[in-house]
Amino acid sequence: MKVYEILSELVKKRISDDISNKVVIKKDTLLIEDLGYDSLSFIQLLVDIEDRFNIEIDEIDFEEHDMFINLVNYIEKQIK
Structure with a gap:
């Protein structure tokens, strides 16, 4: 799985169940x-990312x- 896909799943995990199935994570x-x-959601996501990667x-x-693609790029730089 690519960073983009993994992060998309992690981000959705921290969204309300009411909207998580309807949300499409885009680059912007x-x-x-x-x-x-x-x-709190931000900190939880940070911990999820640190654990996963x-x-x-x-x-x-x-x-x-704060923008999804910027976060993807940041993580990709950290894991190289």
């Missing part, structure tokens, strides 16, 4: 504005990557 999807992520992410760096 914004976690806060489009998906309603709050600070076996990397450590600086919380401040992570918060700067």
Whole structure:
């Protein structure tokens, strides 16, 4: 599985069950504005990503990557 696909699944996991099946994650999807992520959701996603990809992410760096594709690119750089 590619980073894009794995991250898409992780992102959907942290969305309300009411909308998670209806949401299509696109490159320009914004976690806060489009998906309603709050600070807790962001931290939970950070932990999910660290666990799944076996990397450590600086919380401040992570918060700067609100657009889905930017987060994908950030993770790809971290795992290389």
